[in-house]
Amino acid sequence: xxxxLPPESVELAEAVREYLAGTHGPDVLRRLDAxxxxxxxxxxxxxxxxxxxxxxxxxxxxxxxxxxxGALIARECGRACLAxxxxxxxLVAVPWLIARGETDDLAVIAAxxxxxxxxxxxxxxxxxxxxxxxxxxxxxxxxxxxxxxxxDDPLLLxxxxxxxxxxxxxxxxxxxDQAVAYAQVREQFGHAIGGFQAIKHKLADVAVALEFVRPVxxxxxxxxxxxxxxxxxxxxxxxxxxxxxxxxxAESAIQVHGAMGYTYEVDLHFWMKRAWALAGAWGxxxxxYHRIEDAALGGAHPLGxxxxxx
Amino acid sequence: MDLAYTPRxxxxxxxxxxxxxxxxxxxxxxxxxRKDGFDQHVAWERELASGNWGMVTWxxxxxxxxxxxxxxxxxxxxYWAAGAPLRANQNGIFLLGPTIMEFGSxxxxxxxxxxxxxxxxxxxxxxxxxxxxxxxxxxxxxxRRDGDHYVINxxxxxxxxxxxxxxxxxxxxxxxxxxxxxxLSFLLFDLNAPGITRRPIRQLHGDPGFAELFFxxxxxxxxxxxxxxxxxxxVAMATAGFERGLMLRSPGRFQATAARLMALLRETAxxxxxxxxxxxxxxxxxxxxxxxxxxQVAARIMAGGSIGAEASLNKIFWSELDRAMHRAAxxxxxxxxxxxxxxxxxxxxxxxxxxxxxxxxxxxxxxxxQRNITAERLLGLPRVGxx
Ligand SMILES: Cc1cc2nc3c(=O)[nH]c(=O)nc-3n(C[C@H](O)[C@H](O)[C@H](O)COP(=O)(O)OP(=O)(O)OC[C@H]3O[C@@H](n4cnc5c(N)ncnc54)[C@H](O)[C@@H]3O)c2cc1C
Numbered sequence: 144x145x146x147x148l149p150p151e152s153v154e155l156a157e158a159v160r161e162y163l164a165g166t167h168g169p170d171v172l173r174r175l176d177a178x179x180x181x182x183x184x185x186x187x188x189x190x191x192x193x194x195x196x197x198x199x200x201x202x203x204x205x206x207x208x209x210x211x212x213g214a215l216i217a218r219e220c221g222r223a224c225l226a227x228x229x230x231x232x233x234l235v236a237v238p239w240l241i242a243r244g245e246t247d248d249l250a251v252i253a254a255x256x257x258x259x260x261x262x263x264x265x266x267x268x269x270x271x272x273x274x275x276x277x278x279x280x281x282x283x284x285x286x287x288x289x290x291x292x293x294x295d296d297p298l299l300l301x302x303x304x305x306x307x308x309x310x311x312x313x314x315x316x317x318x319x320d321q322a323v324a325y326a327q328v329r330e331q332f333g334h335a336i337g338g339f340q341a342i343k344h345k346l347a348d349v350a351v352a353l354e355f356v357r358p359v360x361x362x363x364x365x366x367x368x369x370x371x372x373x374x375x376x377x378x379x380x381x382x383x384x385x386x387x388x389x390x391x392x393a394e395s396a397i398q399v400h401g402a403m404g405y406t407y408e409v410d411l412h413f414w415m416k417r418a419w420a421l422a423g424a425w426g427x428x429x430x431x432y433h434r435i436e437d438a439a440l441g442g443a444h445p446l447g448x449x450x451x452x453x
Numbered sequence: 454m455d456l457a458y459t460p461r462x463x464x465x466x467x468x469x470x471x472x473x474x475x476x477x478x479x480x481x482x483x484x485x486x487r488k489d490g491f492d493q494h495v496a497w498e499r500e501l502a503s504g505n506w507g508m509v510t511w512x513x514x515x516x517x518x519x520x521x522x523x524x525x526x527x528x529x530x531x532y533w534a535a536g537a538p539l540r541a542n543q544n545g546i547f548l549l550g551p552t553i554m555e556f557g558s559x560x561x562x563x564x565x566x567x568x569x570x571x572x573x574x575x576x577x578x579x580x581x582x583x584x585x586x587x588x589x590x591x592x593x594x595x596x597r598r599d600g601d602h603y604v605i606n607x608x609x610x611x612x613x614x615x616x617x618x619x620x621x622x623x624x625x626x627x628x629x630x631x632x633x634x635x636x637l638s639f640l641l642f643d644l645n646a647p648g649i650t651r652r653p654i655r656q657l658h659g660d661p662g663f664a665e666l667f668f669x670x671x672x673x674x675x676x677x678x679x680x681x682x683x684x685x686x687x688v689a690m691a692t693a694g695f696e697r698g699l700m701l702r703s704p705g706r707f708q709a710t711a712a713r714l715m716a717l718l719r720e721t722a723x724x725x726x727x728x729x730x731x732x733x734x735x736x737x738x739x740x741x742x743x744x745x746x747x748x749q750v751a752a753r754i755m756a757g758g759s760i761g762a763e764a765s766l767n768k769i770f771w772s773e774l775d776r777a778m779h780r781a782a783x784x785x786x787x788x789x790x791x792x793x794x795x796x797x798x799x800x801x802x803x804x805x806x807x808x809x810x811x812x813x814x815x816x817x818x819x820x821x822x823q824r825n826i827t828a829e830r831l832l833g834l835p836r837v838g839x840x
Contacts, residue, residue: 144462144523145455146748147756211454323832338837340821343828347769350827354766358745359738365456380738436734439715446712446737448530448705449466451744452456 144452148361152212156219162192163223169410175226176282176413186227186255194229196253198237203249210238210302211364214309218360221313221421224413226283228271230310232259235302242298262293265300265426269293281416301375303425304382305367308360311385312353314418315392319349321411322396325403336399345395352388359384373453376438379431386428389418458527465520466527472504473535481800482538486662491617494541498572507570508546511554515562516570522751526703533705544613545569545576547700549622549641552692556639556680565641577615577644579623579666580689582608587822589624590633590686594668596625596640603627603640603678605648605671613816615664616653620644624685637685641677648672658808696817698764699751702771704744710778710806711740714785717803721785733781739774746770762830765823772813772820779807 166188175182189195198213199205213234220230236259237252251257260272267289268277274287323346326337336342363381366374393415397404404411422428438444445453458466478497483490501507502516510525511517520528540546546569553565568574585591594607605625615621621644628636644651648671653661680688695701718725718733725733746767750760782803783790795801814820828834 144458144748144752146745146752147454149454319832323834326834334837335835337828337834340825343832343834344821344824346832346834347824347827350831351766351769354763355739355742355746355770358749359742361454361749362456362745365454369456380741384738384742432731432734435738436730439737440718440734446708446715447534448708448712448744449470449534451530451704451708451741451748452458 146358146361148215149209149212152208152215155208155212156215159192159194159216159219160222162188163219163225167223167225169413172224172226172283172410172413180226180283180285182227186229189227189229190255195233195255197233198241199233199249199253200241200246203246203253205237205249205253209364209368210234210305211361211368213238214305214360214364217306217309218313218316221310221315221417222317224283224314224317224417228258228260230306231261231270231303232257234306235299236261239296239299239302261299261303262289263299263303263425264289264293264295265430266293266303266424270424279416279420281413281420283413284417284420297375300425301367301378304431305360305363305378307421307425308363308378308381308385311382311389311418311421312356312360314414314421315349315353315356315385315389318389318392318396318411318414318418319346319353321414322346322349322392322399326399329401329403342399345398349388349392349395352391356381356384356388373438373444375434376444379426379434382426383428383431383435386422386431389422393418462523462527465524466531469506469528469531470535472506473531473537476500476504477535477537484658484660484805485539485541485614486656486658486660488617488661491541491614494538495572495575497538498540498542498575502571507542507572508550511550511566511570515566522699522755523748526705526748526751529703530705530708533703533709536709541614542569542572542575543701544578545574548578548692548695549576551695551700552622552639552688553679555691556688560676561679574620575614575618577612577618577621577664579609579612579615579621581611583610587819589689590637592624592626592637594625595629596627596638596673597629598627598675598682599672601675602672603638603675605640605642605668605673607668609666609668611654611663611816612666613663615644615666616651616661618644621666622679624689627682627685631683634686636683637689638682639679639685639688640673641679642671642673646671646673657811658805693818694760694764697768697823698760699747699754699767701817702767704740704747707740707743707771707774707778710775711737714778714782717782717785721787724787725785729781729784732777733785736774736778736781739770740778743767743771743774762826765818765826766831768817769814769820769823769827772810772817775813776807776810779803779810783807 193206196205197208201207217230217234260269262269268286269289271285272287277286279286326342327335329336360381363377366377396411403409482493485494507516509518509520509528512519596603596605622641624637625640627638648669650667652665654663656662714733715737789795793801829836
């Protein structure tokens with residue numbers, strides 16, 4: 144029993160965080176928003192970091208990491224509000240293809256030469272797919288209508304939900320950081336507004352929510368890596384809690400920004416809109432709630448202190 | 454990351470489970486907040502000690518088993534799953550014990566820890582004063598040096614179970630005229646020492662769970678001081694860290710409440726509104742999240758890390774979770790919530806628990822103070838005035 148994140152995954156996540164902070168700031172989001180939405184140079188940078196091959200086995204030219212390691216990277220993608228479809232291809236499609244034994248394309252995917260956009264019956268759209276375009280509130284999200292024959296594979300759904308939860312955590316963390324930074328510099332009544340307790344306590348609540356959603360996320364990823372039969376319950380817990388944390392972070396952050404927060408000028412809106420989008424993706428809050436209720440209240444999952452890791 | 458227990462850990466769980474099954478009193482004890490109930494709980498402490506379960510993480514020379522934090526968590530999980538009584542000795546084993554372990558001399562460890570682990574000496578905390586609540590640095594009670602003794606004069610209040618306990622620990626002003634955090638020392642004193650008057654205070658539920666302490670020329674030997682003279686604030690902050698952080702409220706307690714709450718929801722499912730239903734499931738998730746977080750903190754500490762201001766996040770979370778769980782139960786019980794004895798003849802533990810849960814966001818540093826600490830020390834927001 145050791146609930147520590149693997150150091151090598153943490154190190155890689157920190158490197159990715161630094162890389163994205165340096166190359167993928169709000170200016171990039173604005174440039175993408177002004178036209179194009181996607182940029183091959185950004186994608187190429189991710190490929191060069193090895194991120195497209197994160198979960199691809201080493202024999203196929205990848206890094207062979209676990210889903211837990213993948214979730215740590217998905218969180219960084221959320222934090223940077225990354226628009227390129229890295230998570231869907233490298234962290235959702237790849238492990239799904241591997242589980243199905245469809246390994247033919249893995250090397251090409253790892254090399255960054257193939258994107259995989261998988262439809263699922265739970266989503267009324269496909270992100271970065273081809274077909275009739277749908278407009279999302281997120282200006283950097285490319286959606287098309289889902290095909291009528293989209294499957295409902297449960298593993299694919301869990302992978303999509305897990306990685307969405309991880310991005311939601313990163314998005315929420317970034318929104319908290321933005322609100323804190325603003326509260327440190329914006330002055331009213333002769334003080335930085337961050338000195339007012341109403342502001343402090345609002346942001347402290349976001350910090351509390353995040354502190355208690357992160358371990359749920361790691362637990363869910365590990366449960367999938369371990370192939371626990373209870374993994375879907377833990378994934379749903381992570382998605383549900385991450386959704387609530389992201390909405391809380393977004394609403395708190397906009398409030399702290401005042402009217403500034405209600406503008407297109409301030410960066411916050413990119414993160415907020417991505418959070419709304421991902422909250423409904425790969426099973427919305429209702430969907431995941433019902434899965435939790437069925438398992439935990441229905442009696443299939445053992446409750447009580449002696450079953451923490453059931 | 455490895456979320457499976459080792460065979461050794463599983464065997465330990467089994468051992469704890471079997472011992473508890475054979476020893477946990479079949480009848481619920483009378484409340485700890487009353488003299489007769491307190492005595493029953495002290496008897497239980499001694500029963501625990503007879504099985505060497507007083508404080509499993511302590512070295513064996515001090516009456517422990519030398520176990521690690523994961524084993525402690527396993528012990529706690531089984532403890533709460535078994536419905537074992539509250540710990541009369543919690544202020545000793547979870548707060549003062551770790552403090553002495555960190556700051557005490559070898560002589561002090563040998564003198565105070567074994568009787569604590571054995572439940573022979575029960576401890577009360579004495580920080581708060583009428584004018585020093587959240588603002589603990591406003592402490593006025595003095596301890597004047599007189600040769601190899603301190604002489605204490607003043608008043609402490611809200612001291613949990615001090616009406617019944619044997620010894621107390623707290624902060625006293627040892628430097629005359631000193632201000633705020635300076636000039637305070639951490640002293641241990643016999644509650645039966647001449648010059649101490651204990652006046653019980655009835656709590657919300659009506660029982661005398663805490664007491665005022667009046668000190669009139671109370672002599673305390675200098676060797677009862679933990680750490681140096683004037684270093685009391687630093688020591689007290691460490692004790693407070695234990696209180697808010699890992700030790701005082703292990704997750705098993707809240708997971709047990711959550712499991713009971715889910716059972717209550719099943720029984721009352723035909724009446725529960727959809728909103729209440731989702732709230733209960735959400736609270737169960739919260740108790741699980743608290744457990745995962747604790748395992749993560751434990752793993753970090755075992756790897757040489759520490760818990761700092763994050764203890765404030767913990768304290769906010771468990772105290773508000775506990776209150777929300779008991780509130781949900783009150784709503785599920787509906788018209789029976791007010792009854793001291795439920796229609797099936799059992800004591801209304803939910804009502805008792807709800808009343809107690811209201812104190813969680815107040816004691817151990819109020820949640821407003823914890824939110825200030827979170828904002829200032831973890832998020833880096835500026836301090837303005839008395840922040
Ligand atoms: C059940 C129970 C057991 C206790 N046991 C013990 C014990 O064993 N030993 C002991 O020494 N004490 C004990 N206490 C006392 C406890 O430590 C104090 O109640 C606590 O520190 C708060 O102090 P106070 O009650 O004086 O409230 P106050 O400090 O008067 O606070 C009143 C309200 O004002 C708020 N407030 C105060 N300052 C600020 C600020 N700067 N910013 C924002 N809000 C603020 C508080 O959060 C609170 O809501 C116990 C209390 C309870 C309820």
